[in-house]
Amino acid sequence: xxxxxxxxxxxxxxxxxxxxxxxxxxxxxxxxxxxxxxxxxxxxxxxxxxxxxxxxxxxxxxxxxxxxxxxxxxxxxxxxxxxxxxxxxxxxxxxxxxxxxxxxxxxxxxxxxxxxxxxxxxxxxxxxxxxxxxxxxxxxxxxxxxxxxxxxxxxxxxxxxxxxxxxxxxxxxxxxxxxxxxxxxxxxxxxxxxxxxxxxxxxxxxxxxxxxxxxxxxxxxxxxxxxxxxxxxxxxxxxx
Amino acid sequence: xxxxxxxxxxxxxxxxxxxxxxxxxxxxxxxxxxxxxxxxxxxxxxxxxxxxxxxxxxxxxxxxxxxxxxxxxxxxxxxxxxxxxxxxxxxxxxxxxxxxxxxxxxxxxxxxxxxxxxxxxxxxxxxxxxxxxxxxxxxxxxxxxxxxxxxxxxxxxxxxxxxxxxxxxxxxxxxxxxxxxxxxxxxxxxxxxxxxxxxxxxxxxxxxxxxxxxxxxxxxxxxxxxxxxxxxxxxxxxxx
DNA sequence: AGCCGTCTTTGCGCTGGCACAAAGACAGAT
DNA sequence: ATCTGTCTTTGTGCCAGCGCAAAGACGGCT
Numbered sequence: 157x158x159x160x161x162x163x164x165x166x167x168x169x170x171x172x173x174x175x176x177x178x179x180x181x182x183x184x185x186x187x188x189x190x191x192x193x194x195x196x197x198x199x200x201x202x203x204x205x206x207x208x209x210x211x212x213x214x215x216x217x218x219x220x221x222x223x224x225x226x227x228x229x230x231x232x233x234x235x236x237x238x239x240x241x242x243x244x245x246x247x248x249x250x251x252x253x254x255x256x257x258x259x260x261x262x263x264x265x266x267x268x269x270x271x272x273x274x275x276x277x278x279x280x281x282x283x284x285x286x287x288x289x290x291x292x293x294x295x296x297x298x299x300x301x302x303x304x305x306x307x308x309x310x311x312x313x314x315x316x317x318x319x320x321x322x323x324x325x326x327x328x329x330x331x332x333x334x335x336x337x338x339x340x341x342x343x344x345x346x347x348x349x350x351x352x353x354x355x356x357x358x359x360x361x362x363x364x365x366x367x368x369x370x371x372x373x374x375x376x377x378x379x380x381x382x383x384x385x386x387x388x389x390x391x392x393x394x395x396x
Numbered sequence: 397x398x399x400x401x402x403x404x405x406x407x408x409x410x411x412x413x414x415x416x417x418x419x420x421x422x423x424x425x426x427x428x429x430x431x432x433x434x435x436x437x438x439x440x441x442x443x444x445x446x447x448x449x450x451x452x453x454x455x456x457x458x459x460x461x462x463x464x465x466x467x468x469x470x471x472x473x474x475x476x477x478x479x480x481x482x483x484x485x486x487x488x489x490x491x492x493x494x495x496x497x498x499x500x501x502x503x504x505x506x507x508x509x510x511x512x513x514x515x516x517x518x519x520x521x522x523x524x525x526x527x528x529x530x531x532x533x534x535x536x537x538x539x540x541x542x543x544x545x546x547x548x549x550x551x552x553x554x555x556x557x558x559x560x561x562x563x564x565x566x567x568x569x570x571x572x573x574x575x576x577x578x579x580x581x582x583x584x585x586x587x588x589x590x591x592x593x594x595x596x597x598x599x600x601x602x603x604x605x606x607x608x609x610x611x612x613x614x615x616x617x618x619x620x621x622x623x624x625x626x627x628x629x630x631x632x633x634x635x636x
Numbered sequence: 637a638g639c640c641g642t643c644t645t646t647g648c649g650c651t652g653g654c655a656c657a658a659a660g661a662c663a664g665a666t
Numbered sequence: 667a668t669c670t671g672t673c674t675t676t677g678t679g680c681c682a683g684c685g686c687a688a689a690g691a692c693g694g695c696t
Contacts, residue, residue, distance in 0.1 A: 225545055250527075251534040256541060279527050286526035287490075287519050293533045294490040300540050301496060305465055305473045307547050308591035312653070342673065351548035356653060358675060374662060374673060552683065582643065596683060598645060614643060614692060637696105644691070651684085661674075666667105 171268075174215055174241045175292045180284055188278055188285070192268040197261040203244065206258045210248030213275040216240050219265030220327065220339055224348075225257040236296075237326055237339075246289055249275065262339055307351045315350040316360050317389035320370075323349075324379055333371060334380040342375045364388075411508075414455055414481045415532045420524055428518055428525070432508040437501040443484065446498045450488030453515040456480050459505030460567060460579055464588075465497040473588050476536070477579075479566055486529055489515065502579055547591045555590040556600050557629035560610075563589075564619055573611060574620040582615050604628075 171177050171189055180188070194217075197203055203214060206226055221238040238244050238259075248255045249272045270278070279286040306315060320337070329338040343354040343361070350357065361377070364370045369385055371378040379385055408425065411417050417425055434457075437443055443454060446466055461478040478484050478499075488495045489512045510518070519526040546555055560577070569578040583594040583601070590597065601617070604610045609625055611618040619625055 225541070246530075247534040247537050250531050251538060253538070256538055276527070280523045283520045283523035283526050286523050286530055287516070290486075290526055290530035290533055291490045293530055293537060294487040297487050297533060297537050297540065298491060298493075298496055300537065300544060301465070304540060304544050304547065307544065308473055308588075343675095344673080348548075353654060354674085355655080355676090358673095359653090362675070372674095583645095584643085593684060594644085595646090595685075598643095599683090602645070612644095639695085640693105641695105642691105642693085645689085647687090647689105649685090652682100653680105654682095655678105655680085657677090659675085659677105661672105663670100663672085665670085 170217055170241075171215070174243070176215060176243050176285065176288050178284075178288055180282065180288075184282055188282065189268070191274060191278065192270050195267050195269055197265045197267065199261055199264055201261050203259040203261060203265070203267065204255050206256065207254045210245060210251075210253060210255050211272040213246060213249045213270045213272060214244040214259075214267045216242050216244055217266040217268060219261055219263035221265060222260045222262050223257050224260060237323070239326055243289065243292055246293060250289070250293075312350065312352045312356055313360055314389055315352065316346065316357060317385050319346060319350040320377060320379060321382070321385060321389055324382070328379075331378075334378045335382060337377045337379070340375040341377060346377075410457055410481075411455070414483070416455060416483050416525065416528050418524075418528055420522065420528075424522055428522065429508070431514060431518065432510050435507050435509055437505045437507065439501055439504055441501050443499040443501060443505070443507065444495050446496065447494045450485060450491075450493060450495050451512040452485060453489045453510040453512060454484040454499075454507045456482050456484055457506040457508060459501055459503040461505060462500045462502050463497050464500065473591075477563070477566055483529065483532055486533060490529070490533075552590070552592045552596055553600055554629055555592065556586065556597060557625050559586060559590040560617060560619060561622070561625060561629055564622070568619075571618075574618045575622060577617045577619070580615040581617060586617075 168182070168185060168189065172180070172182070172185060177185055177188075192215075197219070203221065204210075204212070206224075216238050218240055220240075221244055223236040223238070223244075244259055244267070245255065252272070275285075279289070306318060310318075323337050323339075323341070324335045327338045328335040330336075343357045347354040347357045361370060361372050364385075365372055367384075369379070369381050369388075371380055408422070408429065411429055412420070412422070412425060417428075420428070432455075437459070443461065444450075444452070446464075456478050458480055460480075461484055463476040463478070463484075465473045484499055484507070485495065492512070515525075519529070546558060550558075563577050563579075563581070564575045567578045568575040570576075583597045587594040587597045601610060601612050604625075605612055607624075609619070609621050609628075611620055
């Protein structure tokens with residue numbers, strides 16, 4: 157597994173698009189990339205597990221990753237999805253604690269890996285890296301804050317709508333029927349993201365399907381009328 | 397207001413204790429400090445308001461700051477408290493958006509201020525600054541994640557207990573009666589932090605007071621039996 | 637002292653959405 | 667084809683906690 161990594165030019169381009177490497181000179185980027193290791197994870201495998209010691213820093217090149225957290229009582233909560241170009245495990249690696257959650261590959265994934273201490277050195281040497289990491293964090297933090305407030309003040313239907321819209325933005329794929337959420341997504345997953353139960357999600361989706369807002373299938377949702385869904389998510393629903 | 401700042405040695409010590417300035421050489425620290433401006437805010441004043449353009453970076457030297465967010469519907473949520481030594485407004489300043497929330501001085505406060513662009517330059521020059529900022533963010537992020545999960549999965553009583561314990565850790569002051577939450581703290585404040593209503597908070601505190609867990613007053617809470625409160629927050633309550 | 641505004645408590649009715657149960661649907665394995 | 671496990675739907679009961687209302691308590695101000 158710990159094979160040396162050959163960086164082909166196309167891959168460098170890919171790296172340059174990652175938020176972590178914004179505004180990094182190509183020569184530096186090459187140097188940084190060469191200190192990394194590449195790894196593949198097959199669908200369903202874990203990149204790391206909750207409460208593992210956080211000593212690596214990942215950048216996702218291909219595939220999608222789902223972050224889940226298990227509560228002491230055994231409830232699972234889905235905290236985040238990562239799409240290519242994003243940094244995984246930054247938080248724990250920076251704070252140098254154990255991973256507070258697990259990272260699961262929901263597709264076949266390709267990641268670049270840096271040792272924690274090494275990444276620290278790199279950041280000391282190339283401040284831009286540290287600034288970019290902080291910026292990515294800042295954005296995710298704001299996102300989390302919004303979700304928190306949402307959970308505290310909005311009712312379930314609206315939260316589910318927002319969750320769907322957020323997912324659509326992240327992994328939505330337009331086709332003739334509408335926007336397909338392009339990943340296996342069970343009712344339970346949705347429930348855990350929106351902070352409710354799978355029962356309520358199921359009922360809500362059924363209702364929406366009757367109204368033509370969405371089409372649902374096994375582990376699949378297609379948003380047929382994004383506009384109406386936004387209405388549910390934002391405004392007072394237009395009565396009726 | 398924009399008067400040049402004289403850094404007296406004792407203040408430098410204070411700065412060195414801030415998370416942002418961990419592991420920064422004293423000479424650099426002095427240089428960095430000299431680029432800042434100091435400002436005072438009287439109790440009740442705002443350091444910045446939600447949706448102001450984020451162009452400054454604050455470090456809190458004295459006093460406490462409360463971060464609140466107003467939802468479109470007008471509900472207020474309290475997101476965070478800052479105590480001396482912490483950086484305020486980092487997130488927005490890094491992400492370069494508008495402040496997503498308001499920062500209110502709940503005591504008389506003394507802060508150091510850097511212009512956003514200036515702080516960026518400093519971070520480029522002294523990577524440790526950027527790393528520290530990222531680390532602080534990472535810690536706060538984790539905290540927020542925990543609160544999110546808590547809100548999604550725990551019942552109200554437990555959330556209130558945790559909120560109190562968190563506050564106790566931040567601004568708790570031991571005295572003969574127990575741990576005093578050393579800041580004006582209304583039922584409504586608590587409710588907004590725990591994600592519930594002031595009614596429920598009031599009832600819950602009354603119950604606890606009957607059991608001798610806490611003593612409450614107008615805008616004041618004293619935790620008499622921290623141990624029992626932890627029990628409420630963590631375990632299944634010991635029946636009865 | 638008296639007034640006023642805010643904070644707090646408590647009662648009461650109501651409902652959103654949770655919990656459990658049971659049945660159907662679909663996918664993958666053998 | 668059949669079995670098995672997971673995913674989904676839907677019905678039903680029920681209660682935690684919200685929302686309103688009304689009254690008391692406290693602090694600050696003039």
